[in-house]
Amino acid sequence: MANPLFDELFAPHLGSDRAFLLNPDGSAALGYGDFLSDASQLANTLADLGLAPGDRLVVQAEKSPTALALYAAAVMTGVVYLPLNTAYTAEEVRYFVGDSGARLLICDPGRGDALRPVAAELGARLVTLAADGSGELSNLAKSKPTHFSPVERKSNDLAALLYTSGTTGRSKGAMLSHQNLLSNAQVLAAAWRFTASDVLLHALPVFHTHGLFVATNIALLTGGAMIFLPKFDTDAVISALPHATAMMGVPTFYTRLLDDPRFTRDLTAHMRLFTSGSAPLLAETHEAFAQRTGHRILERYGMTETNMNTSNPYDGPRKPGTVGLPLEGVELKITDPDTGATLPKGEIGIIEVRGANVFQGYWQMPEKTAEELRPDGFFITGDLARLDEDGYVVIVGRSKDLIISGGYNIYPKEVELVLDEMPGVLESAVIGVPHPDFGESVVGVLVAEKGAAPDIPVILAEAGKRLAKFKLPKRLVVVDALPRNTMGKVQKNVLRERYAQSFA
Ligand code: MLC
Numbered sequence: 094m095a096n097p098l099f100d101e102l103f104a105p106h107l108g109s110d111r112a113f114l115l116n117p118d119g120s121a122a123l124g125y126g127d128f129l130s131d132a133s134q135l136a137n138t139l140a141d142l143g144l145a146p147g148d149r150l151v152v153q154a155e156k157s158p159t160a161l162a163l164y165a166a167a168v169m170t171g172v173v174y175l176p177l178n179t180a181y182t183a184e185e186v187r188y189f190v191g192d193s194g195a196r197l198l199i200c201d202p203g204r205g206d207a208l209r210p211v212a213a214e215l216g217a218r219l220v221t222l223a224a225d226g227s228g229e230l231s232n233l234a235k236s237k238p239t240h241f242s243p244v245e246r247k248s249n250d251l252a253a254l255l256y257t258s259g260t261t262g263r264s265k266g267a268m269l270s271h272q273n274l275l276s277n278a279q280v281l282a283a284a285w286r287f288t289a290s291d292v293l294l295h296a297l298p299v300f301h302t303h304g305l306f307v308a309t310n311i312a313l314l315t316g317g318a319m320i321f322l323p324k325f326d327t328d329a330v331i332s333a334l335p336h337a338t339a340m341m342g343v344p345t346f347y348t349r350l351l352d353d354p355r356f357t358r359d360l361t362a363h364m365r366l367f368t369s370g371s372a373p374l375l376a377e378t379h380e381a382f383a384q385r386t387g388h389r390i391l392e393r394y395g396m397t398e399t400n401m402n403t404s405n406p407y408d409g410p411r412k413p414g415t416v417g418l419p420l421e422g423v424e425l426k427i428t429d430p431d432t433g434a435t436l437p438k439g440e441i442g443i444i445e446v447r448g449a450n451v452f453q454g455y456w457q458m459p460e461k462t463a464e465e466l467r468p469d470g471f472f473i474t475g476d477l478a479r480l481d482e483d484g485y486v487v488i489v490g491r492s493k494d495l496i497i498s499g500g501y502n503i504y505p506k507e508v509e510l511v512l513d514e515m516p517g518v519l520e521s522a523v524i525g526v527p528h529p530d531f532g533e534s535v536v537g538v539l540v541a542e543k544g545a546a547p548d549i550p551v552i553l554a555e556a557g558k559r560l561a562k563f564k565l566p567k568r569l570v571v572v573d574a575l576p577r578n579t580m581g582k583v584q585k586n587v588l589r590e591r592y593a594q595s596f597a
């Protein structure tokens with residue numbers, strides 16, 4: 094019976110004693126065969142809990158081999174995998190469970206008390222999973238068979254639902270099919286020359302496209318190993334690097350490494366590849382990295398909705414400040430934001446992409462899908478770019494009001510809606526400004542209600558109960574009025590200029 098992701102990513106490794114996950118010192122932590130036995134026990138558990146193909150499974154768990162095995166279990170059972178940032182508050186999780194209609198919520202035992210009422214209210218079952226693999230889930234799984242016959246899936250059946258925030262403040266679930274994920278993994282593995290001999294240093298979170306699909310699916314597809322760090326930590330990465338051959342990161346990883354004198358040419362001499370994405374890599378960082386290590390970081394560009402779209406070449410020039418050329422099978426054009434007409438080379442417009450990588454639409458939001466996915470299959474990314482003389486894509490900005498901080502997306506509208514409700518606040522504007530560590534960071538500009546004096550620490554504490562910490566403004570200022578144009582629209586560009594030096 095066919096199950097595209099299982100057949101290509103997992104089936105070849107059944108019973109294999111090859112190492113899959115490695116410890117930071119390069120020693121084997123978990124073999125492929127054992128990983129798949131664990132995944133099969135989890136698949137049996139999901140099935141016994143009553144999950145059927147197409148049901149949604151929400152996972153808000155710390156990064157661990159078991160959390161990764163859950164992804165494999167979801168593929169085997171045909172359950173749609175919906176991973177969540179561990180920083181999300183109970184209020185945020187409520188939205189995702191409710192909107193997706195998930196049957197099961199798996200979370201850290203430490204979050205059980207906060208999330209049990211949410212699950213109960215929404216008719217979902219809650220099961221705990223700790224970072225060390227312990228918890229209710231492993232208790233349920235340990236007596237289950239270590240074999241599971243994967244259910245049949247078609248190429249267009251959903252494998253995952255990944256939420257991405259929207260400009261209205263309401264998150265949208267991007268529906269990703271087996272074909273979307275598999276085709277991208279195949280294209281990337283070939284483009285970046287991954288083989289079974291590779292050891293990928295994995296320090297990314299596994300609840301986003303980058304760490305979950307780009308990194309993990311490539312390793313699974315090619316049979317390579319991963320040094321699976323719980324998170325990015327400069328010391329841990331520096332000590333693990335001698336045992337790796339490749340690393341994937343967001344720009345913050347590379348600026349943090351460059352800030353450390355132990356990060357040298359010798360330390361990276363045996364590495365064959367560093368890739369960067371999820372946020373713009375400054376040309377200065379690319380050059381400083383090349384100077385220090387002799388490696389040119391390979392920058393690529395992607396999105397939750399599309400997986401990866403472009404990449405600098407493995408062989409051939411990796412141009413700083415560009416995200417490279419369209420990947421094999423990806424059609425890319427730069428279009429006029431008003432008319433949708435394709436623009437000539439050199440002109441700035443919106444990036445549109447089409448290909449097997451492009452998602453199936455937003456979960457239960459046909460109008461949103463129609464706004465962004467054209468009937469001919471082109472997806473309107475909202476990223477502004479031009480093509481250089483060699484056809485390389487140069488991203489110059491975004492038409493969407495979005496902040497990318499350390500590789501996490503923050504939609505100002507969502508933060509503004511919360512700030513506007515805070516005591517003493519009449520209205521707010523949230524902007525992104527340059528930040529030396531996170532690339533961009535969040536500044537909130539508040540206007541007080543007449544006669545009120547907003548209490549900043551109280552506002553941050555209250556907003557922090559509702560929004561994940563990484564979304565909170567790292568600076569909040571109170572002004573008399575927001576700058577507006579003649580149409581009454583807040584001039585965020587004026588605010589961005591005014592507060593540009595906030596973190597300099
Ligand atoms: C943590 N904090 C952040 C933050 N991460 N604030 C803003 N932006 C972030 N990205 C908060 C913490 O809660 C903490 O708050 C404070 O900032 C400092 O924390 P830290 O210890 O320095 O952060 P750290 O844990 O080291 O995390 C930073 C990071 C991490 C860069 C390592 O954010 C990360 O792993 N980012 C990768 C994101 C990613 O994988 N994106 C892929 C999206 S997929 P306080 O108040 O407690 O001090 C995608 C598609 C594509 O975009 O193309 O790939």
Ligand code: AMP
Pocket residue numbers: 257302369370371372373374392393394395396397398416474476488491497501502
């Ligand atoms: P997400 O919705 O989290 O998948 O974020 C996708 C967005 O990240 C894209 O629309 C881009 O704005 C941005 N992005 C991803 N990779 C790059 C890159 N290499 N350079 C600039 N922006 C990027």
